[in-house]
Amino acid sequence: MSPGWSIARRLFLAHAIFIVVLAAFVGTASFVDARDRGYTETADRMLAVATAIADNPLVLEASHAANPSDALQPYALDVAADADLDFITIMHPDRTRWTHPTASEIGQDYIGSIGPALSGEPFTEVSTGTLGPSVRAVVPVVDEQGTVRALVAVGVTTSNLSIALAARLPAVLGLAMGLLAAGSVATWLLGRYLRRVTLGWGPEQLAQMFVYLDSVLHSVREGLVLVDHRGELVLYNDQAARLLGIPPRSPDPAAAPVLPDLDLPASLAELLRSGRVARDEIHPTGSRVLVVSQQPALASAAGRGKPAAMGSVATIRDHTDLQALGSELQSMRTLSDALRAQTHEHSNRLHVLVSLMELGRISEAVEFATGDLELSRQLTDEMINAVDEPVIGALLMGKTAQAHELGISLTVAASGSLSESGLSVQDLVTVLGNLVDNALDAAASGEAPRSVDLVVRAMPDSVVIEVSDSGAGVPAEAESAVLRPGFSTKDPGSYGRGLGLALVRQTVARLGGILVIGRRDGAVFAVTLPARPHPPASPAANLTGAPHA
Known part of the structure; x- marks a missing residue:
């Protein structure tokens, strides 16, 4: 077979050869069986006719x-004409013929075996005589004393028997051809099915x-998952197992896991x-934060016909670190927006100072500049004294400026030392930044007066963060859904919400903490994170910040 042949073509050829050989074998066996049964039936008939002739008293009387x-x-x-026989030979026990279809053979010796008949036993045989090969039966004619007085040989030539067997040949050939036709149809259907499921590819391919x-599965750094239409994971690589937290792929296809048995997030x-x-x-x-893309797996037999979906292929990328960097970038954007707002305010104040000085009101200009400087210093000192972690302090300063632009009063109350809690700054930025952003959005959509309160308590064994707002709050029936990815009560933004x-x-x-959603004037989000104490690298301030409006 050619290496380029598909599995379907190879199987079709092998099955076709098998069917032809089987049909030939069955046909030959049927013909041989019919031939053997024809010889047996003919021999039995010859024996019956010969016995009837030997029992006729005429033969015993004529022998004397x-x-x-x-x-x-x-x-x-x-009798030969009536029974459709080729010959009836009645002979003396010494083989001398008394009858024969050919008159010139009368008186000649019989050609064939007579030994069993001379002993009184009828028998049949296939032998060659003056008329050619024949199926014959030889029966003794005995008197009352049991003496063999004559022998009767009855037979038909094999040429006549072959003609009779040839009458059965159409049935035998019909059986063989029917078997060949049925096998060919079955082979064609099987080949068509295999061509469809193997896409016309050969085993080498x-x-x-x-x-x-x-x-490819072991070399790519992305997770790859193949799911069939029944929800079974047909194939997945080691990276996908690591990202999804599922057992490594088993070489046994029967052990493939199904989606309902896996502990995956509902959305995924x-x-x-x-x-x-x-x-x-x-x-x-x-x-983890996973980015998933998915496409249906389409297939058509040898590229022909309408493509049929056999399942889907999903690629999974780990964006946990990237998302953490995104959170930090968002914090930097918040600070940038705050600096831009302060620059705008500073520009306005400079215009006021310049105008006062141009008008000659030097004392009023000095008083205005001194008051503005004192207010800025007070805000900075409050944020620095409230939180001893510089990154968190910078984040809160940016959020305060953002709240000021939105017309929201942001109050921060802190106690304890975040730097001694052992929690990473990235995790604190993620929790604080997202909770405050969510509270600012909720307060901005509510009625005046708008406010957001942030309480941070760093204790020896835990850190408690509580963020409350003056917004509409979270309905009780939505408390579980509000934490689901993609759930939002606001309109979609440019990058989704x-x-x-x-x-x-x-x-x-991930940190083993607790998140509780409650309600006061608006929504209240309380987070408790277990502390992870470690020896401080430098003395940490333990100051309590005063509320700032």
Whole structure:
């Protein structure tokens, strides 16, 4: 077979050869069986006719006559014609023929075996005589004393028997051809099915593609998951197992896990189960931020026909670190916006100072500049004294400026030392930044007066962060949904919404903390994170910041 042949073509050829050989074998066996049964049936009939002739008293009486042929020859010819026999030979025990279809053979010796008949035992045989090969039966004619007085040989030539067997040949050939036709149809249907499921590829191509696919699965740094239409994970690589927190792939296909048995986030499980098209969807898990893209796996036999969906292929990328950097970048943007706002305010104040000085009101200009400087210093000192972690202090200063622009009163109350809690700055920025951003959005959409209160308490064994706002609050029926990725009560933004609180929940769960949603005037989000004390690198201030409006 050619190496380029598909599995379907190879199987079709092998199956076709098998069917032809089987049909020939069955046809030959049927013909041989029919031939053997034809010989047996003919021999039984010859024996019955010979026995009937031997039992006829005419034959025993004629055997005592001086010329038995006178009485037996006409009788033998009549019986042979009536029974459709080729010959009836009645002979003396010494083989001398008394009857024969050919008159010149009368008186000649019989050609064939007579030994068993001389002993009184009828028998049948296939032998060659004056008429050619024949199936014959030889029966003794005995008197009352048991003496063999004559022998009767009855037979038909094999040429006549072959003609009779040839009448059965159409049935035998019909059986063989029917078997061949049925087998050919079954082979064609099987080949068509295999051509469809193997896409017309040969075993060498399939083996090569399997090796390539297995190499790709182990070499790519992204997670790769293949899901069929029944929700079973047909194939996934080691990176996908690590990102999804599922057992490594087993070499046994029967051990492939199914989606309902895996501990996956509801949104990610729904995406994989649906098979829908997805592009760079964000799905937070317990400890990671995953970006998932998914496309249906389409196939058509040899590239022909309408493509049929066989499942879906999903690629998974780990954006946990990137998301952390994004949170820090967002904090920097907040600070940048605050600096821009302060620059705008500073420009206005400079214009006031210049105008006062141009008007000659030097004392009023000095008083205005001194008051503005004192207010800025007071704000900075309050933020620095409230939180001993510089990055968090900078974040809160930016949020304060942002709140001022939105017309919201942001109050910060802090106690304890965050730097001694052992918690990473990135995690604190994620929790504080997203909670405050969410509170500012909620307060901005509410009625005046608008306010956000932030309380940070760093204790020896834990850090408690509580953020409350004057917004509409979170409905009781939405408390569980509000932490789901993609859930938001606001209109979609340029990059989508509903991820901030999901990231907070993920960070809290990863750190072994507790997140509680409550209600006061508006929503209250309380986070408790277990502390991870470590020897401080430098003395830490333990100051309590005064509230700032």
